[in-house]
Amino acid sequence: MSRKIVIVGAGVSGLTLAERLTSSGKDISVTVLEKEDSPGGLARTFERDGFLFDIGPHRFHTSDTDVNNYLLEILGDDHVTINRSSNVYMAGKYRSWPLTMKSVAGLPLPVLFRSFLDLFRSKSEVEHPTFADYVISKYGMNIYNYFFRGYTEKFTGCSADTLHIDWAEAGVNRAVIDKNVKADDLFSLLKSVLIPKTVSTTFYYPSYGGIQTFCKKQAQRIQNSGGRIIYGCRALGLETESGKVSGVKTADMGIIPADHVYWSAPVSILFPDAGFKFMDTLLCNIALSKQQNNHYQWCYFGQEDMLFSRLTVPRNFRSDTVPAKADSLIVEITLNNPEHRDNPDILKDRLIQQLESVDALRSSDIIFMDWRIVSQTYPLYDLDYRKRLSDLVLPNGLELTGRCGSFWYNNMDHSIGEALAISSGRTFSKDFWK
Ligand SMILES: Cc1cc2nc3c(=O)[nH]c(=O)nc-3n(C[C@H](O)[C@H](O)[C@H](O)COP(=O)(O)OP(=O)(O)OC[C@H]3O[C@@H](n4cnc5c(N)ncnc54)[C@H](O)[C@@H]3O)c2cc1C
CATH class of the missing domain: 3.90.660.10 (Polyamine Oxidase; Chain A, domain 2)
Structure with missing residues (x-):
């Protein structure tokens, strides 16, 4: 284990890593550099006049025991357990999501009929399937056109046939929240509607403040164990000597010396010409x-x-x-x-x-x-993103981590799981959507 560790980014992944390293009792110095003036990254909360606003809906949900134990260790009694209630607005009405028999029954008949016929259509094999090919082969052309294409193109601003298949594999099932509910093709979607399973759809949320409360508690623990978090400190890149990391260049504080850097800020800062969007x-x-x-x-x-x-x-x-x-x-x-x-x-x-x-x-x-x-x-997973990631040549002593650092469409629980694995020397499977 190196002595001087610098972690760039005080989001959930950087904070979890720093918290585990500082509490490990090892003789290391841990410094976190964060460009904002508070911790949390995407899991921050804006407050105005008594109103709290997270960055979209943020809930803790995981089937990983280690991650679950860690969440509860940090939150302690300061958490509530909430029943999930999510909707999708379709055909002029709010419908429960994941879809139920009741909500599907209310869809226009031609849509239902054409979707049903799609079940029996033969699937054509495509050599390098895109998002569009994947969804059409899984759900049929009708559901693709009715929901997925419009939603995805509006959301990403890209044509669905220019998106990598991972965008579908990672994103579509994510929205279902519970791994026991299978909706990854038309048949299982139909089955989940006709024979609904009783599943746990609860999630954790802090009992005060917004989702950022979790990160503030982590930051407090890091500082209590002797770690340093420097807010308002923008990292610009790395300093290297003979192919090995020796520090992090910052906008206002010069070079912060480091033997090892965990980088959870956007990878595009380190590799501006590599085309990561x-x-x-x-x-x-x-x-x-x-x-x-x-x-x-x-x-x-x-x-x-x-x-x-x-x-x-x-x-x-x-x-x-x-x-x-x-x-x-x-x-x-x-x-x-x-x-x-x-x-x-x-x-x-x-x-x-x-x-x-x-x-x-x-x-x-x-x-x-x-x-x-x-x-x-x-x-943004365009068609070449995996190749660009695998082409990256990293200096010794640098590890890319977290959602933007490793260009990985994860959730908080995945960021936590990865950080727990790194801090205990385990490997972590990133293809969690497979
Ligand atoms: C709208 C929305 C809803 C979501 N809902 C959920 C949900 O319900 N459940 C769930 O588990 N996950 C959810 N997520 C995902 C979750 O927010 C992320 O997976 C998680 O917060 C990522 O943490 P991270 O530390 O990996 O990355 P980030 O949070 O991106 O952390 C990176 C940190 O680096 C800092 N940084 C950036 N550039 C620099 C620089 N140059 N120098 C220094 N610091 C820098 C950033 O300010 C940030 O603090 C949601 C995400 C979004 C956008």
Whole structure:
């Protein structure tokens, strides 16, 4: 184990690694560099006037015992267990997600009939299947056209046949939340609707604050065990000597010496010419003076003409994320248009009108609309991304980790699992979606 360890990024992965290393009792110095002024990365929480807004819906759910034990060790008694309630908005109605018999029965008959026929159509083999090929072969052309194509193209801003098959394998099942529910092809989707299994759909959430509470607790432990977290410190790249890492270059603090670097900031900072692309998200956090009619925690919207891809209702995670009798909404919009980045307010009227059209709010109840741009929310899996990753030549003493560092479409539990494995010298399977 090297003596001077620098971890770039105080998101869930950097913090878990730092927390485990500092509490290991080994004679090492651990420094975390974070460009923001608080910990959490994508698992941060914005607070305004008593309203708490996470970056979209964030819940802890895992079937991994080590990760589960770690979550509970950090949260202690400061957690609540919540029943998941997610929806998808289809054919003009809110329907439970994953789909149930009741919600499917309400779909337009021609859609149901054509989807049923797709079950019996022969599947053509494609040599290098794309996202589109994969979904069509699994769910049939009808469901692909009805939901997946529109949702995916709106969400990613890319044509579905320019996306890697991993985007489907990682993303589609992710939305189902419980591994016991199989919905990875049309037949299992149908089976899960006709013969629903009783599954655990509960998840953990901190009992105060937002999801960031978990990261703040980790940061506290790191500092208590002698680790250092330097906020407001932007890493620019690495310093190397004879092919080995010797430090991290920063914007304001010069070079921070290091024997070993774990890099969880975007890999594109280290390899700017390698063509790694990320999506950015525009969040509109809306505070409302009265409770609205939204019964879900989060809901997906595939309609191409809708600006947003998902809505989240913080009150349905924990009622004290909003002041008494008030309500709020987190609206997620993928930032594909540079004009929206410079002046998101130009979307305001259209957004309100669309939210009213799906009965998500009454405009007269809006207290404020708070726009936030969150960069590098999702790695974008184009057709060559695996080759570009495997072509990278890393100096000795550098390890890429976390969602943006290893360009890996993971969740918090995967970031935690990977960090636990690294800190205890185990290997961690990254192809978790296989
Ligand atoms: C909308 C949305 C909803 C999600 N919902 C869930 C969910 O319900 N459940 C779940 O488990 N997961 C969810 N996730 C995924 C989860 O947020 C991530 O998997 C996890 O937070 C990634 O942690 P990380 O540490 O790997 O990466 P990050 O959180 O990206 O951490 C990287 C850190 O590096 C810092 N950084 C970047 N550049 C620099 C630099 N140059 N110098 C120094 N520091 C830098 C960043 O500020 C950040 O703190 C969701 C993600 C999104 C976007």
